[in-house]
Amino acid sequence: MRIIVAGGDGFCGWPTALYLSKQGHEVSIVDNLVRRKIDDELHSNSVTPIATLEDRVAKWKELTGKEIKTFVGDLNHYDFLAEVFKQTEPDAFVHFAEQRSAPYSMIDREHAVYTQSNNVIGNLNVLYAIREFAPECHLIKLGTMGEYGTPNIDIEEGYLEIEHNGRKDKLPYPKQPGSFYHLSKVHDSHNIMFACKIWGIRATDLNQGVVYGLHTEETEMDPVLANRLDYDGVYGTALNRFIIQAATGHDLTVYGTGGQTRAFLNIKDTVRCVEIAAEHPADKGEFRVFNQFTEYFSVQDLAEKVQKVAGETGLKTEVSHIDNPRVELEQHYYHAVNTKLRDLGLEPNLLTDEVIKGILTAALEHKDRVIKENVLPSISWK
Ligand code: NAD
Ligand code: USQ
Numbered sequence: 001m002r003i004i005v006a007g008g009d010g011f012c013g014w015p016t017a018l019y020l021s022k023q024g025h026e027v028s029i030v031d032n033l034v035r036r037k038i039d040d041e042l043h044s045n046s047v048t049p050i051a052t053l054e055d056r057v058a059k060w061k062e063l064t065g066k067e068i069k070t071f072v073g074d075l076n077h078y079d080f081l082a083e084v085f086k087q088t089e090p091d092a093f094v095h096f097a098e099q100r101s102a103p104y105s106m107i108d109r110e111h112a113v114y115t116q117s118n119n120v121i122g123n124l125n126v127l128y129a130i131r132e133f134a135p136e137c138h139l140i141k142l143g144t145m146g147e148y149g150t151p152n153i154d155i156e157e158g159y160l161e162i163e164h165n166g167r168k169d170k171l172p173y174p175k176q177p178g179s180f181y182h183l184s185k186v187h188d189s190h191n192i193m194f195a196c197k198i199w200g201i202r203a204t205d206l207n208q209g210v211v212y213g214l215h216t217e218e219t220e221m222d223p224v225l226a227n228r229l230d231y232d233g234v235y236g237t238a239l240n241r242f243i244i245q246a247a248t249g250h251d252l253t254v255y256g257t258g259g260q261t262r263a264f265l266n267i268k269d270t271v272r273c274v275e276i277a278a279e280h281p282a283d284k285g286e287f288r289v290f291n292q293f294t295e296y297f298s299v300q301d302l303a304e305k306v307q308k309v310a311g312e313t314g315l316k317t318e319v320s321h322i323d324n325p326r327v328e329l330e331q332h333y334y335h336a337v338n339t340k341l342r343d344l345g346l347e348p349n350l351l352t353d354e355v356i357k358g359i360l361t362a363a364l365e366h367k368d369r370v371i372k373e374n375v376l377p378s379i380s381w382k
Contacts, residue, residue: 327381
């Protein structure tokens with residue numbers, strides 16, 4: 001297949017591009033490299049040193065003989081996007097290319113506006129480009145489990161059957177997102193669903209949980225292929241952050257009581273889920289939703305797991321409960337369905353002590369790169 005990976009320079013996109021290329025697909029990366037610029041804005045960095053996109057794809061070609069084309073540009077520039085579609089004639093468009101940090105979207109008005117315009121308009125441009133240049137192309141869009149929030153009932157995969165005043169219907173599952181970033185994903189989902197209905201576009205919304213880990217078989221082939229690993233209070237996510245905190249002797253930063261429960265998956269499963277979606281395209285006009293995660297945990301559970309493994313490695317680690325900078329429930333019901341990807345063949349890489357140890361080893365190797373002032377959260381929802 002000819003596959004575009006938009007956001008292919010990022011944490012999820014880079015390993016996905018490599019994996020799909022290895023499977024024999026013709027992969028093109030589209031990325032405006034804004035994530036690297038945001039590191040500069042935040043005076044932060046990836047724990048792992050990351051090569052330029054140019055060097056990354058050159059190394060991949062040298063090691064495997066496989067070419068990954070790159071298009072450096074912005075999804076918000078329609079002329080650029082149109083040219084990419086004309087040159088690549090994609091069978092699938094994997095869309096990772098959004099501003100993905102909830103705290104970043106909550107910094108102030110400018111960052112909220114940037115997040116929503118970057119994400120919502122970029123995605124709308126992709127929908128128009130598919131309609132205009134590649135109407136058979138399957139849109140594989142990264143959504144988030146956070147679109148659903150934490151309702152007091154089971155979370156279904158995209159749709160909910162309800163009976164109201166004696167009548168029944170299957171309707172989009174209610175959305176209660178917890179940040180302007182998470183809201184951008186809800187707006188995207190609505191736009192995609194509508195485009196499927198009116199233009200017959202085929203789309204899969206992958207409502208992904210929090211991703212942990214950094215390595216895949218491909219990124220481990222050479223240091224130039226290394227994936228980024230975020231740790232700061234803005235882009236670092238729960239489990240990876242705790243592991244890096246343990247590596248640097250920082251207390252583990254559980255926000256509030258730590259009963260917040262979220263869905264998680266290993267980066268190795270992210271790449272496989274995208275492949276599964278690509279191999280089984282949605283029907284014409286179908287807006288399909290998969291919940292993309294393998295397990296769920298409370299943040300307190302995760303902190304304790306990391307503390308235990310770090311302890312076995314000789315690192316003494318404290319779990320500290322700090323004031324929660326977010327507005328969210330800290331104790332709640334959580335049960336989410338995730339059978340669709342499993343039914344199509346996903347074999348999960350579950351969170352074991354070994355997996356935590358593996359991430360810890362990578363973090364220890366580069367711990368001197370961690371800028372300590374960036375670790376505590378600095379952005380408040382209130
Ligand atoms: P990331 O920030 O590491 O990567 C996103 C990439 O997209 C970056 O390389 C950035 O430069 C690029 N980009 C952003 N806006 C763009 C634009 N307008 N035009 C072109 N390129 C643009 O993020 P990630 O962690 O790899 O996340 C990828 C996707 O997966 C996001 O949509 C995110 O919402 C979703 N997701 C991520 C996680 C997670 O835990 N990391 C969990 C669930 C869902
Ligand atoms: N948390 C802590 N301590 C920390 C960091 C986070 O207790 O040091 C808590 C947060 O309060 C929250 C939970 O952990 O309750 C998850 O926070 P997170 O920063 O790991 O993840 P989140 O902000 O939800 O965003 C991440 C990605 C985003 C993706 C989302 C998937 O950045 O792109 O959409 O995970 S989900 O959570 O399913 O919505």
